[in-house]
Amino acid sequence: MVLIAKRGTVPPTPHTEFYAIPGVLALEEIHGSYGFSGPWSRKVHVRSYPTEQVSAPCRGDFDLAPSFPPEADLLQPHHIRTGRMPYEKDAVRGRRTVVSGPRTALSIAKPSEDMPKDTFFRNGERHEVYFVQDGEGTFRTEYGDLRFRKDVYVAIPKGTTYRVELDTDHAWFLVVESVYPIQFAPQYFNKAGQATLMSPVVETEVELPELPPYRDERGEFPVDAKFGGGKITRITLGHHPFDLVGWEGALYPFVFDIRSHHGIAREIHTAPPMHQTFQSGNVPNNGFSLCSFVPVMQGWHPKEVPAPYAHFNVDSDELMFFCNMAYEARKGVIEEGSFTFHPGAAPHSPQGQAALKSLADRGTVSPRLAVMLDTYFESMRITTDGWAFRDPEYVLSWAESRAPTQAAGPGWESPSA
Numbered sequence: 001m002v003l004i005a006k007r008g009t010v011p012p013t014p015h016t017e018f019y020a021i022p023g024v025l026a027l028e029e030i031h032g033s034y035g036f037s038g039p040w041s042r043k044v045h046v047r048s049y050p051t052e053q054v055s056a057p058c059r060g061d062f063d064l065a066p067s068f069p070p071e072a073d074l075l076q077p078h079h080i081r082t083g084r085m086p087y088e089k090d091a092v093r094g095r096r097t098v099v100s101g102p103r104t105a106l107s108i109a110k111p112s113e114d115m116p117k118d119t120f121f122r123n124g125e126r127h128e129v130y131f132v133q134d135g136e137g138t139f140r141t142e143y144g145d146l147r148f149r150k151d152v153y154v155a156i157p158k159g160t161t162y163r164v165e166l167d168t169d170h171a172w173f174l175v176v177e178s179v180y181p182i183q184f185a186p187q188y189f190n191k192a193g194q195a196t197l198m199s200p201v202v203e204t205e206v207e208l209p210e211l212p213p214y215r216d217e218r219g220e221f222p223v224d225a226k227f228g229g230g231k232i233t234r235i236t237l238g239h240h241p242f243d244l245v246g247w248e249g250a251l252y253p254f255v256f257d258i259r260s261h262h263g264i265a266r267e268i269h270t271a272p273p274m275h276q277t278f279q280s281g282n283v284p285n286n287g288f289s290l291c292s293f294v295p296v297m298q299g300w301h302p303k304e305v306p307a308p309y310a311h312f313n314v315d316s317d318e319l320m321f322f323c324n325m326a327y328e329a330r331k332g333v334i335e336e337g338s339f340t341f342h343p344g345a346a347p348h349s350p351q352g353q354a355a356l357k358s359l360a361d362r363g364t365v366s367p368r369l370a371v372m373l374d375t376y377f378e379s380m381r382i383t384t385d386g387w388a389f390r391d392p393e394y395v396l397s398w399a400e401s402r403a404p405t406q407a408a409g410p411g412w413e414s415p416s417a
C-alpha cells in the first residue's frame, strides 16, 4: 500500500524498549514483502513472539490444492457459471479454485457459515484480494477488523492471520491470489507516493482495519497455513494470535470499494489499462493487472463504436468476473457471476452483432460492473472445479457472427447521429 498507516500504540523509535503491561517487554515483529525491500509493517506483540508453537505442525483437515481435467490443455475460451456453484462451508474451506497458474489463482468461495470458533487461516504462499459479490460480515485479522459488504475488494497480504465471520446467511467471493504483493497501480502515484490528480483511484479512500484491544490469552490456537501449492499445515500457537498492542507500516489488509474506482471516459473507445485498479508484480514483465469495469460514459465521437475490438494479447491470459449481466460485449451469453477465461494464445471479440448494436449506446453510461485480471507471461489452466461449472457451448458462441448483417435495434438506423 502507498498509504502508511498506524493503529494502536507503537514506540516512536523502532526496535526500542516498550511496555504495554508494566514489567512485560513487548516484542517487535517485521511483516515484510520482497524480502526486506518491499512494503512492510512493524507489529508490536504484547508479550509473545508469533513463533511459539505448542504442538508439532500437522496436515490440516482440508486441502486447497487444485486439480486439473485432461481438457485443461486444450486451447479454448471458457465460461464458468459461478452463480450455479453451491453455497457451502466457510470462506476458506469452501474455496474452489477455478483457474490456476504458477503464480496466480482465481477461486470462488460461497460460504454459508463462519470459520470454526477460535480457528484462523494464513495464506503463506500468496497475497489475496477478495472481491465481494454478495454478503456482509467481518474479516477479523491480527491488524484489526475489516467490515465487508457487496462490491468491495478486501486485500489481505500474504502471511496475515485472519478469520472470516458472516452477518448474512451466506456470502459470495471472487478470490484472487498472487505470489507478488497486490497494490494500487503505481503509475497513478507521484514521487511523493500520493495519487495524482489524474488518477482514477485515491489512496485515502481505502478503509483501514480497526484494531480492538489486544488478546493476552494463553491456550491452544490453531492456524491453518496454506503452503506447498494449496496444501494446509495446521500450526498451533500457545497464545491468541490477535495480540498486537499496535502496528504501523505499509503492509496491512484493507478494503477498497469498487465504486471508488472513478472511471475516466474518452471520446473514443478506451483500452482496459484505463480501468486498472491494482497491480501485482512487475507489470508488464510478470504478475497481473486487475481492472474495475465501473459505469463510465461510453465514447461520444459521432462515429464511435462503443463495443470493444477483437484482441489478441499474446502475452496475457484474460480472466473476467461479471457482477451483473449489463456488459454489452457479452449480452445474451453471460449471467450474474459469469467468469470468462480467454487464453492469450487465441484472440477473442464481442459476440454476434454486439458491435453493431453498441452504436445505439454512444455517449451513454452503462450500468455494467465487472472485475478483470490480465496475467503477464503466465499461462493459466482451468481446474476440475472450473470445468464442472463451465458453459460447454461458449466456444461456439461467436458462430452467430456468420449470420447475415441486419438492423439491430434502436439507433442503428442512423448510426452517425
Ligand SMILES: [Fe+2]
Residues within 6 Å of the ligand: 311, 318, 342, 348
Ligand atoms: Fe477481452
